Amino acid sequence: MKYITFLFSLFITSSVLLAQSFTISGYINDKKNGETLIGAMALVRNNAIIGATSNEFGFYSLTLPQGNYELAYSFIGYQEQTINVSLTENKTINIDLEEISTNLDEVIVSATKANEKIRQSKMGLEKINVAAISKLPVLFGERDILKTIQLLPGVKSGGDGQSGFTVRGGTIDQNLILLDDAPVYNASHLLGFFSTFNSDAIKDVTLYKGTAPAQFGGRVSSVVDVKMDEGNNQNYGASGGIGLISSKLNIEGPIQKGKSSFLISGRRTYADVFLKLTDQFKDNQLYFYDFNAKFNYRFSDKDRLFVSGYFGRDVLGINNRFGIDWGNSTATARWNHLYNSKLFLNTSFIYSNYDYKIEIQNNANPFSIRSRIRDWNLKQEFQYFPNTNNEWKFGYNVVYHTITPNQYLPKSGIESALYAANDWQATNKLKINYGLRLSNFAVLGSSGNPAKNYINIEPRLSLSYTLNENNSLKAAYTRNTQNLHLITNSVTTSPTDKWIMNTNIIKPEICDQLSLGYFRNFKDNMFEFSAETYYKSMQNQIDYKDNADEQVPVIETQLLYGKGRAYGLELLLRKNKGKLTGWVGYTLSRTEKQIDGINQNEWYAARQDRTHDISVVMMYDISKRWNVSAVWVYQTGNAVTFPGGKYEIEGQTTWLYTERNGYRMPAYHRLDLGATCKITERKRFNSELSFSLYNAYGHENPYIITFEQSDNDPNKTVAVQTSLFKLVPSISWNFKFK
Amino acid sequence: MKKYIVISFIFLFLISCEKEIDIDLNQNDPKFVIEGNLSNKAGESKVKIGKTLNFDETVPYPAIRGALVTITDNTMDQIDTLSESTAGIYIKSGFAGIEGHTFTMMVKTGNEIFTAVSKMPYSVHFDSLVQENLAGSSTNGGPITFIQITPHYTNFYNFENYYQFVVTRNDTLIDDIFIRNDIGFNGSSSTFPLWVKANKNDIVKIDMQCIDNVVYDYLFGLSENIYQYSATPANPTSNIDNGALGFFKAHTSQKKMISIK
Numbered sequence: 001m002k003y004i005t006f007l008f009s010l011f012i013t014s015s016v017l018l019a020q021s022f023t024i025s026g027y028i029n030d031k032k033n034g035e036t037l038i039g040a041m042a043l044v045r046n047n048a049i050i051g052a053t054s055n056e057f058g059f060y061s062l063t064l065p066q067g068n069y070e071l072a073y074s075f076i077g078y079q080e081q082t083i084n085v086s087l088t089e090n091k092t093i094n095i096d097l098e099e100i101s102t103n104l105d106e107v108i109v110s111a112t113k114a115n116e117k118i119r120q121s122k123m124g125l126e127k128i129n130v131a132a133i134s135k136l137p138v139l140f141g142e143r144d145i146l147k148t149i150q151l152l153p154g155v156k157s158g159g160d161g162q163s164g165f166t167v168r169g170g171t172i173d174q175n176l177i178l179l180d181d182a183p184v185y186n187a188s189h190l191l192g193f194f195s196t197f198n199s200d201a202i203k204d205v206t207l208y209k210g211t212a213p214a215q216f217g218g219r220v221s222s223v224v225d226v227k228m229d230e231g232n233n234q235n236y237g238a239s240g241g242i243g244l245i246s247s248k249l250n251i252e253g254p255i256q257k258g259k260s261s262f263l264i265s266g267r268r269t270y271a272d273v274f275l276k277l278t279d280q281f282k283d284n285q286l287y288f289y290d291f292n293a294k295f296n297y298r299f300s301d302k303d304r305l306f307v308s309g310y311f312g313r314d315v316l317g318i319n320n321r322f323g324i325d326w327g328n329s330t331a332t333a334r335w336n337h338l339y340n341s342k343l344f345l346n347t348s349f350i351y352s353n354y355d356y357k358i359e360i361q362n363n364a365n366p367f368s369i370r371s372r373i374r375d376w377n378l379k380q381e382f383q384y385f386p387n388t389n390n391e392w393k394f395g396y397n398v399v400y401h402t403i404t405p406n407q408y409l410p411k412s413g414i415e416s417a418l419y420a421a422n423d424w425q426a427t428n429k430l431k432i433n434y435g436l437r438l439s440n441f442a443v444l445g446s447s448g449n450p451a452k453n454y455i456n457i458e459p460r461l462s463l464s465y466t467l468n469e470n471n472s473l474k475a476a477y478t479r480n481t482q483n484l485h486l487i488t489n490s491v492t493t494s495p496t497d498k499w500i501m502n503t504n505i506i507k508p509e510i511c512d513q514l515s516l517g518y519f520r521n522f523k524d525n526m527f528e529f530s531a532e533t534y535y536k537s538m539q540n541q542i543d544y545k546d547n548a549d550e551q552v553p554v555i556e557t558q559l560l561y562g563k564g565r566a567y568g569l570e571l572l573l574r575k576n577k578g579k580l581t582g583w584v585g586y587t588l589s590r591t592e593k594q595i596d597g598i599n600q601n602e603w604y605a606a607r608q609d610r611t612h613d614i615s616v617v618m619m620y621d622i623s624k625r626w627n628v629s630a631v632w633v634y635q636t637g638n639a640v641t642f643p644g645g646k647y648e649i650e651g652q653t654t655w656l657y658t659e660r661n662g663y664r665m666p667a668y669h670r671l672d673l674g675a676t677c678k679i680t681e682r683k684r685f686n687s688e689l690s691f692s693l694y695n696a697y698g699h700e701n702p703y704i705i706t707f708e709q710s711d712n713d714p715n716k717t718v719a720v721q722t723s724l725f726k727l728v729p730s731i732s733w734n735f736k737f738k
Numbered sequence: 739m740k741k742y743i744v745i746s747f748i749f750l751f752l753i754s755c756e757k758e759i760d761i762d763l764n765q766n767d768p769k770f771v772i773e774g775n776l777s778n779k780a781g782e783s784k785v786k787i788g789k790t791l792n793f794d795e796t797v798p799y800p801a802i803r804g805a806l807v808t809i810t811d812n813t814m815d816q817i818d819t820l821s822e823s824t825a826g827i828y829i830k831s832g833f834a835g836i837e838g839h840t841f842t843m844m845v846k847t848g849n850e851i852f853t854a855v856s857k858m859p860y861s862v863h864f865d866s867l868v869q870e871n872l873a874g875s876s877t878n879g880g881p882i883t884f885i886q887i888t889p890h891y892t893n894f895y896n897f898e899n900y901y902q903f904v905v906t907r908n909d910t911l912i913d914d915i916f917i918r919n920d921i922g923f924n925g926s927s928s929t930f931p932l933w934v935k936a937n938k939n940d941i942v943k944i945d946m947q948c949i950d951n952v953v954y955d956y957l958f959g960l961s962e963n964i965y966q967y968s969a970t971p972a973n974p975t976s977n978i979d980n981g982a983l984g985f986f987k988a989h990t991s992q993k994k995m996i997s998i999k
Binding site for chain 1: 764771969
């Protein structure tokens with residue numbers, strides 16, 4: 001209650017109006033296709049401090065004292081536009097920015113405004129430039145935002161070729177992955193080797209490393225906020241790609257020119273076609289497909305509707321005997337309403353579903369297993385721009401979760417939250433983002449009434465102090481809680497991983513994170529350097545007990561609960577301009593758990609603990625036609641449990657274990673190379689060829705290590721390593737009709 | 739399940755490769771390994787005592803000689819001492835346990851004393867042994883295939899029942915741990931099959947043993963350990979104290995055999 005009173009008093013004081021102020025508001029769009037621009041800036045010339053940033057729907061609001069102003073509108077990769085405003089009343093100014101022509105000799109590729117990182121209050125935040133990742137080398141010819149995220153410090157890959165990842169010592173289920181506000185429960189295809197995100201249909205990706213503002217909640221490690229394109233509202237267009245094992249097509253266009261648009265995007269892999277050609281595998285199936293669709297309509301200057309959806313399915317079948325198919329579907333309907341130039345409301349209805357079905361055909365007794373997790377979700381958020389120095393967000397969110405485990409009665413829960421956050425320019429040098437999220441999780445009993453409520457108060461605070469134009473210091477404290485848990489001990493994803501909710505025994509996971517950072521730009525923003533450290537303390541962490549059986553019907557019997565801690569240092573040096581761009585990232589970290597009943601109750605390394613993590617990413621423009629890229633990663637191996645000895649029981653060799661996760665997988669390292677060649681570049685049609693070589697020096701990275709009797713000498717035991725991808729070349733052809 | 743899915747995926751892509759590698763595994767102080775079997779059939783009880791080896795050492799496993807081994811019937815307060823027959827194997831001729839009684843095994847070697855308690859359950863009647871005829875599986879010559887063999891019996895209603903089936907094929911022990919319980923099937927008759935590798939005309943013998951729940955849990959953990967199924971491998975929880983590995987199993991025994999058709 002104390003928090004609420006405190007916030008309320010801040011709210012009142014900060015919204016006292018300045019005398020004779022007026023508001024400029026409107027939308028910032030791409031001139032060519034009408035797509036709204038997220039995070040575009042409207043700045044008052046000669047005063048870098050006063051300005052506004054467009055929100056996730058392209059809306060901005062800027063309140064200034066009466067007077068004459070020169071306003072500069074800018075966005076990365078777009079030509080700046082300047083207008084003169086004589087401010088004597090509230091004004092609506094919609095701005096269309098034009099993309100910088102690619103025919104210029106030097107292309108500037110940068111994810112954010114030159115020195116935005118220095119000024120923004122938020123920490124542990126990364127924006128992924130979807131256009132820039134198209135230059136990076138890929139596995140199987142498919143670009144993937146979730147794999148690009150893994151190249152940033154603090155983010156660790158789940159395994160060779162995996163789209164699953166862990167952030168700052170968290171687990172893979174502690175990442176909230178949102179596609180147009182809808183949570184995606186299993187963000188991977190083909191057992192993790194592809195992500196569910198078709199990069200052709202993606203507009204904007206933001207990653208928060210556990211420091212997300214109060215409007216996000218429900219996961220303790222990170223938020224990956226993915227926004228889909230809206231579709232071109234000026235002209236029809238099509239783009240697509242043909243690769244060795246998959247193809248995709250993207251169609252977009254206006255429904256009413258300038259007012260409404262649609263976008264439909266689909267992908268299908270066809271590796272199974274090749275399987276049919278072999279005698280041995282002709283009865284096997286293996287493919288996935290997915291669709292993204294979005295439609296938007298502007299009813300008036302004040303009302304706009306967006307409807308978007310995703311549907312994807314994976315199918316794996318072996319000899320018509322064993323079959324599994326799984327997939328996500330999400331749907332989001334969002335309605336923007338502008339009450340006035342200072343108050344913006346978005347209302348979202350969200351549906352999200354993940355399910356899998358296993359069918360086993362044997363003549364005697366065929367059977368199938370089905371499992372599902374489904375959400376119905378309502379979210380309303382107000383954005384209030386009282387004056388130049390404050391930007392408020394407040395709202396609520398109610399989610400009705402249903403989990404139907406195979407053959408058992410469904411379980412339901414209601415997750416609700418109330419939140420408020422303010423981005424406050426306190427002084428010229430100090431920017432503060434503070435907020436509070438009040439969350440409740442009601443475990444519903446069989447009668448539908450709450451059997452148990454878990455209430456949590458989650459404060460968030462981040463401070464940024466600008467030392468000068470090129471240097472800043474930041475600090476943040478965040479508390480996050482999590483009410484849904486994925487039960488898996490591995491760092492890779494599987495379609496059959498189990499999601500469970502809080503119960504009387506399983507309590508919400510709570511994570512407190514404290515982080516500090518130093519940010520510096522130099523050489524006229526050509527280089528960007530950051531150093532961030534964090535310490536996380538986690539409560540109610542879950543792990544499997546010793547010798548756990550993952551297949552038992554009541555998984556709670558296999559679990560134990562305790563605490564966790566994680567700390568680390570993340571360094572990032574990025575070059576944003578010039579022919580050579582890219583970054584070098586380094587993470588030094590430690591992640592441990594202490595759970596009674598495991599490892600003699602002593603602290604032990606969590607499975608995803610890795611000491612060193614290095615990534616080097618380089619892109620080089622050789623000419624207008626050719627660009628090349630290289631990615632090199634090095635990671636300490638995951639913590640694993642290996643036997644320290646052996647003995648004989650019942651005539652069989654048995655392994656002697658000493659401690660939990662006391663050993664390390666061998667270090668992982670890999671070099672990927674890529675090249676892109678523009679073949680045609682015309683006004684209406686572009687096409688390019690992309691070449692990639694995954695694991696170019698063919699290092700055999702271990703995927704699994706097992707221990708067995710030696711084939712050569714039955715009196716000896718050996719360790720056997722299975723590795724996956726050694727030198728995987730791929731080629732794909734991408735095209736675009738405009 | 740997960741492991742199978744991942745492995746079949748890798749298999750389909752034909753891109754994985756396997757090789758032996760060197761891993762620096764810690765050297766450990768050797769630990770005692772005790773396998774105590776007490777049967778209700780005369781002459782079938784034995785206690786085997788050995789030690790662990792480091793991972794890179796070559797078998798045979800060391801046997802522990804000259805230990806003092808006793809088994810006490812706690813219900814009747816009667817002590818029997820076993821004597822060493824071959825290296826590390828301790829027996830007593832004609833010795834048998836009684837159903838429903840609780841027993842304590844004590845092993846003394848050097849300055850170390852290990853004890854364990856196990857209850858011999860009442861015997862569930864082993865009705866019959868049936869070979870299922872599977873469509874599509876042939877036992878006519880060719881390579882050895884899995885045969886489905888079903889022991890028929892009816893679980894007790896009043897007690898929880900735990901079983902181990904010890905299977906031999908042509909008098910060779912099959913190194914698979916077959917265990918069952920009656921959770922969810924209390925009082926009903928069981929028709930769960932065992933999958934046994936065998937050929938036509940092979941003689942398959944099955945010893946149905948009723949065991950207590952502590953031993954059942956141990957054997958479950960042991961099978962997870964041997965086949966490396968568990969996500970969190972660890973030593974199975976032993977009913978022997980003082981840090982010894984292994985188990986003390988008081989069990990009933992009923993044998994049936996079948997000639998594979």
